[in-house]
Amino acid sequence: RARGRPSNGAAGVVGAGQPHKRRRTSEPSEIEERLESLICRVGEKSTSSLESNLEGLAGVLEADLPNYKSKILRILCTVARLLPEKLTVYTTLVGLLNARNYNFGGEFVEAMIRQLKECLKVNMYNEAVFLVRFLSDLVNCHVIAAPSMVAMFENFVSVTQEEDVPQVRCDWYIFAFLSSLPWVGKELYEKKDAEMDRLLSQTESYLKRRQKIHVPMLQVWTADKPHPQEEYLDCLWSQIQKLKKDRWQERHILRPYLAFDSILCEALQHNLPPFTPPPHTEDSVYPMPRVIFRMFDYTDDPEGPVMPGSHSVERFVIEENLHCIIKSHWKERKTCAAQLLSYPGNNKIPLNYHIVEVIFAELFQLPSPPHIEVMYTTLLIELCKLQPGSLPQVLAQATEMLYMRLDTMNTTCVDRFINWFSHHLSNFQFRWSWEDWSDCLTQDLEKPKPKFVREVLEKCMRLSYHQRIIDIVPASFSVLSPANPVCIYKYGDESNRSLPGYTVALCLTIAIKNKASNDEIFSILKDVPNPNQDDDDDEGFTFNPLKIEVFVQTLLHLAAKSFSHSFSALAKFHEVFKTLAESDEGKLHVLRVVYEVWKNHPQMIAVLVDKMIRTQIVDCAAVANWIFSSELAHDFTRFYIWEILHSTIRKMNKHVLKIHKELEETKARLARQHKRRDSDDDDDDDDRSSDREDGPLEEQIERLQEKVESAQSEQKNLFLVIFQRFIMLLTEHLVRCETGGIDVFTPWYKSCIERLQQIFLQHHQIIQQYMVTLENLLFTAELDHHILAVFQQFCALQA
Amino acid sequence: QQRRQRSRKMCSGGTLSILRSDSYADLSQYRDQHFRGTRYEQERLLRKSCTLYVGNLSFYTTEEQIHELFGKSGDVKKIIMGLDKVKKTACGFCFVEYYARGDAENAMRYINGTRLDDRIIRTDWDAGFKEGRQYGRGRSGGQVRDEYRQDYDAGRGGYGKTVQCQ
Numbered sequence: 006r007a008r009g010r011p012s013n014g015a016a017g018v019v020g021a022g023q024p025h026k027r028r029r030t031s032e033p034s035e036i037e038e039r040l041e042s043l044i045c046r047v048g049e050k051s052t053s054s055l056e057s058n059l060e061g062l063a064g065v066l067e068a069d070l071p072n073y074k075s076k077i078l079r080i081l082c083t084v085a086r087l088l089p090e091k092l093t094v095y096t097t098l099v100g101l102l103n104a105r106n107y108n109f110g111g112e113f114v115e116a117m118i119r120q121l122k123e124c125l126k127v128n129m130y131n132e133a134v135f136l137v138r139f140l141s142d143l144v145n146c147h148v149i150a151a152p153s154m155v156a157m158f159e160n161f162v163s164v165t166q167e168e169d170v171p172q173v174r175c176d177w178y179i180f181a182f183l184s185s186l187p188w189v190g191k192e193l194y195e196k197k198d199a200e201m202d203r204l205l206s207q208t209e210s211y212l213k214r215r216q217k218i219h220v221p222m223l224q225v226w227t228a229d230k231p232h233p234q235e236e237y238l239d240c241l242w243s244q245i246q247k248l249k250k251d252r253w254q255e256r257h258i259l260r261p262y263l264a265f266d267s268i269l270c271e272a273l274q275h276n277l278p279p280f281t282p283p284p285h286t287e288d289s290v291y292p293m294p295r296v297i298f299r300m301f302d303y304t305d306d307p308e309g310p311v312m313p314g315s316h317s318v319e320r321f322v323i324e325e326n327l328h329c330i331i332k333s334h335w336k337e338r339k340t341c342a343a344q345l346l347s348y349p350g351n352n353k354i355p356l357n358y359h360i361v362e363v364i365f366a367e368l369f370q371l372p373s374p375p376h377i378e379v380m381y382t383t384l385l386i387e388l389c390k391l392q393p394g395s396l397p398q399v400l401a402q403a404t405e406m407l408y409m410r411l412d413t414m415n416t417t418c419v420d421r422f423i424n425w426f427s428h429h430l431s432n433f434q435f436r437w438s439w440e441d442w443s444d445c446l447t448q449d450l451e452k453p454k455p456k457f458v459r460e461v462l463e464k465c466m467r468l469s470y471h472q473r474i475i476d477i478v479p480a481s482f483s484v485l486s487p488a489n490p491v492c493i494y495k496y497g498d499e500s501n502r503s504l505p506g507y508t509v510a511l512c513l514t515i516a517i518k519n520k521a522s523n524d525e526i527f528s529i530l531k532d533v534p535n536p537n538q539d540d541d542d543d544e545g546f547t548f549n550p551l552k553i554e555v556f557v558q559t560l561l562h563l564a565a566k567s568f569s570h571s572f573s574a575l576a577k578f579h580e581v582f583k584t585l586a587e588s589d590e591g592k593l594h595v596l597r598v599v600y601e602v603w604k605n606h607p608q609m610i611a612v613l614v615d616k617m618i619r620t621q622i623v624d625c626a627a628v629a630n631w632i633f634s635s636e637l638a639h640d641f642t643r644f645y646i647w648e649i650l651h652s653t654i655r656k657m658n659k660h661v662l663k664i665h666k667e668l669e670e671t672k673a674r675l676a677r678q679h680k681r682r683d684s685d686d687d688d689d690d691d692d693r694s695s696d697r698e699d700g701p702l703e704e705q706i707e708r709l710q711e712k713v714e715s716a717q718s719e720q721k722n723l724f725l726v727i728f729q730r731f732i733m734l735l736t737e738h739l740v741r742c743e744t745g746g747i748d749v750f751t752p753w754y755k756s757c758i759e760r761l762q763q764i765f766l767q768h769h770q771i772i773q774q775y776m777v778t779l780e781n782l783l784f785t786a787e788l789d790h791h792i793l794a795v796f797q798q799f800c801a802l803q804a
Numbered sequence: 805q806q807r808r809q810r811s812r813k814m815c816s817g818g819t820l821s822i823l824r825s826d827s828y829a830d831l832s833q834y835r836d837q838h839f840r841g842t843r844y845e846q847e848r849l850l851r852k853s854c855t856l857y858v859g860n861l862s863f864y865t866t867e868e869q870i871h872e873l874f875g876k877s878g879d880v881k882k883i884i885m886g887l888d889k890v891k892k893t894a895c896g897f898c899f900v901e902y903y904a905r906g907d908a909e910n911a912m913r914y915i916n917g918t919r920l921d922d923r924i925i926r927t928d929w930d931a932g933f934k935e936g937r938q939y940g941r942g943r944s945g946g947q948v949r950d951e952y953r954q955d956y957d958a959g960r961g962g963y964g965k966t967v968q969c970q
Contacts, residue, residue: 568871
């Protein structure tokens, strides 16, 4: 029962932000802010206990219900959806409110159901799971009657009986059911064990019959040892089965409502209204399946507290909560680090290991990490700052483990490992015990471990300079050190004067140094013979590889000093470039020459290719063809090549989006114009003047429509070219291996097939549009089954 | 599709101010005193800018290093190195311009306050590059902070200019 003074509501709460002036009432928006602040902050570090804070807050909110009920409802629904890591704090709060005000409890449940339906309608499935979990924990708080919760779960599980629906739809409903059981399994089983047994058995048979073709595409490692990369529903099922075997005893979750049991059990419960899962529509987009990333177990921290096993429900709850904390605070790295480190249970679980594992789980997640990669690097640095005596060691241990398992790590994940590790080292003076990794020196350079070290050192160099890298590694590692990033100018030496074009190159050099114009350059180049053709056309502006060679070599050499110098050169002589690279062969040759000049400096190649695409000297398809050309075969597995290709695809995608946006905006402008006209004059209709007004906008829309279609067609063509080249390359290799009787699985093959997977995964939304073409044109049944498998795995992701 | 987007906003329109907090990407207290225009205009530009000022660089840090680091938050449109007004050599700052503001925001969140060339660098919103702003404003030609500082900083020309002249 209430004790002490009755509450004054938020308006009278001292220290809630407002100095205690003699005011009648505060502004309503201030009250709402204060209410939100009070609710959000409950559960944070405080001099009082959590229980007494909850009790106090319940009193404050109860007093405010008459005036601010809808605002309080909104805030509570929002924290249920957005602060899932504090689930049990807020279910307890709702429980206390329900005990004091039965009607409010009922209205809250109704509001939650409305919010759940809204979320499902707009494809916010991840947040919907938190709402379902919240509702189920309300059973523990005596707000919702257990039988009605079981009924809701019965409706969820019956989705698995629906016909002609994507598997990912059924997956979500099963996941929402299973993932609530750590919180409410015990209570539901006590009240309705027969029904629960039936639900679990239906779940089991669904899990047995669902297809799992997609799993290999999402696994970080291809090996099952030391930790299997389990599909997320399989892992959760094992965890729930173990929980059931332990008679639903769960000891990790903090349950503040237990302290209020005597109050809460007096409360009247509400029944959930019957909940029909909204039907599947064409617009429904369900979450993609996941694989559970594990890298640690109890053997990794022998001194500290025991890490819960991979099939324990504790492991599930800890991981869920840590992921939720990152989701809540990703923009505020210091807060995020502090919140992670203050996760309760610090001395009972090896928290540092859990945190590092969860962060790497996100960093390596396929298809993409939930947040931008660089966030994880900076977050780990913040964590190291807060726990300098312990976290760096765990991180070093993790790095060592990841290195040891490189042989079976997915290529995309290796990319991310390279980026993370090199960036991390650059914040710590590149200090690392490289000698520990000297095992890689005896291996073939194409093997994953030496390859990894080479790529890391190259990235480290990009963040510093060449000599620094030579200095930080032992002498024995020089074979893996990056090349000195200097430009190679073929006409540089007197000894090259016999090369065709040498004299023109000299001429060009002098002209450019004397600030020649584009026209002057053209006239110098006119003298360059075309080794390709006998029949001349008068202008001589058809594809002339020698002209391209002489011009591009000379210009890039003169502008070699910095990126800015090179960009200025491209801009100044844009006209010459456009003319020389007018044909497809011209574009390809320009790229070839850029590579020849700058093959020691992959970073420079990347920025030049980027600039040339943006200034339309080359197009995306030319870059794709260049990457798959035989000249680049030697570098084909190097990281920078794939950075260039994915950057190229991204530029194409952004271009399409940009024009599309322009089109939509112009259409909206036209619509607004119509609306204005309609509302303005009813009786003074002059059709001709309205047409005149519409004219320019309608023309613009037509032009933009054409632009969009042409851009979309270019985009589709880009992907088709890429897939086609992959198929050719892989088929060649497979045929060669088959006829030669050698094993298909060379390091090159693993890298190449995973690069193909990477294209599908990284751009899956766009590629979904081309499924029919891909199926009928490229990934047909005649294709080698190794290659077809990649396509089938991709199809399985949204099936 | 539009209706779905509006519903999404309603659903997520209830956000919480503690989750809206984005202190790293907020405007700092600094305002360029040489800005031509009102304080209001300056802040308007800062709030939509894609350009960052980057400070505390070593004099030896190159455009390539800056491109590599800042490229981690998105595609970099342009880098303009800060120069000593007299010597026309690097004097420890630069401007980084992105194509998209979101990428600049991520740089403020995750690259600001981390190291480049072993130095903690600082980023801040810039109202936009204008010719002339690439030069240091200190009396000797470098940055003002290098005029009066008393410490020895090998990456920034050694002692401060006033100390050097003693």
